[in-house]
Amino acid sequence: MRIASLTDFLLMRIERGAGGTPLNRQIYQAIREAILSQLLPAGWQLPSSRDLARELGISRNTATYAYEQLIAEGYLETRTGAGTFIADTTPDRIPELGSNQPPLTDPSGESELSAQGAQLIQQAGVSDLQWGAFMPGVPDVTLFPHKIWSRLQNKHWRRSRPELLTYGDAGGYLPLRAAVADYLRMARSVNCNAAQVIITTGIHQSLDIVVKLLGEHGDSAWVEDPCYWGTRSVLNSLGIKPVAIPVDAEGMRMRQADLLQPPRFICASPSHQYPLGMVMSLSRRRMLLEYAASRKVWIIEDDYDSEFRYGSRPLASLQGMDRHERVLYMGTFSKTMFPGLRIGFLVVPEALAGAFATGVSELYRGSQVFMQAIMADFMSEGHFASHIRRMRLLYAERLQLLQAAIAHHFDERITLTGGEAGLHLTLGLPAQCDDLAISRAARAAGIVARPLSRYYMSADSAHNGLLLGYACVPNEQIGPAFDRLANIIKAHWRC
């Protein structure tokens, strides 16, 4: 059906009255839609803007504005002395499809995803809630010294420094790279200089760039089983096959069959295994390093929260023990500062420093330079160290409160791991206790208790348990929140 009178057509479409879409916009949209749905054919002549305005009872300006916008976007054309016409926007011909083609779009969207995309979405581990009892891995962001941060930020805004507002230097803002190198040498015994430090948006991006620059599609990577879900997601999405390596009290425990098939990468969290919390023993560390050197394997060390160790000094990094430049070290400010900052760092062997700096720039154009400048000051003025000290004391207190709450409800038959460091505890549950069901029931009651079994690669190897983050729960809420969770666990315990 074609439109006989543009005025009648528009009278049915436009709505007058305060508060809605402006009239000129409504006219523009109605004509545009009519052209796209072929109600107005190419070559059709429109009334002059003066006639249209009079017939619709609107101002001439309103009609002119709508026409001008449509002319600017190519829907209408003016012919000198003749008037305004619908432009010919017929697309170039494309070859016909055969008759039994599948529909182009799937309403659910699922069949549109690539195999890797579908796997990523189906196995997604990310939580829909990022705050509150007992969200693991999230620091108490309410205690972040925002006044200091805002003073440093204002200092940078007061001066006009184009280099902070444009794309960053390859590898990141140099003073931050230098501050991170100093910090890592001193606090984590990492062997590095500023040029080896590459600033990223966090561990996810660090892993992504390592795999993109050093891996080939189809390579394999050993991952701890259980491990951080993000590690598997990034590897899978880049076509790298994760191979599950079980962990025991000393960390990754390779079997003979594993050792006979060297992977391209070994992903490990040696200072604080995620999520179980053990520290990789010295002999396993040495064995991994020797194996990596002799088989030319890359070790990717995830050192996500080693700053928070209670009772004993933080342990040195694996990178610091490496004599053959086989370790890529990843760290983050997500736990020591706040996750929304999205700044992390990657330390690469000296020989790869230039390639990685260029790679990050080429793929992501760096990350937020302005925030990097504030972060550099925050570190060099000593605020970073004192914030960590303060939070460590607080988290140690919260850990004790959670341990006491657990002891109040459960006897020693319940196993607790990860109580020496980090931001969460792992509470082991007996095999007949369905941690997914408990987690769902807890979520319905407003509590996050992430199921341990989801962190394993397969159901066969999985153990049941709950990850309980205490860092972002105010002291007085830990006991009451755990009381509620304990009732849910007990209700499932009998099953």
Ligand SMILES: Cc1ncc(COP(=O)(O)O)c(C=O)c1O
């Ligand atoms: C083991 C582990 N690695 C990496 C990350 C993510 O780090 P980022 O925020 O720097 O991407 C997390 C976050 O919880 C984690 O637990």
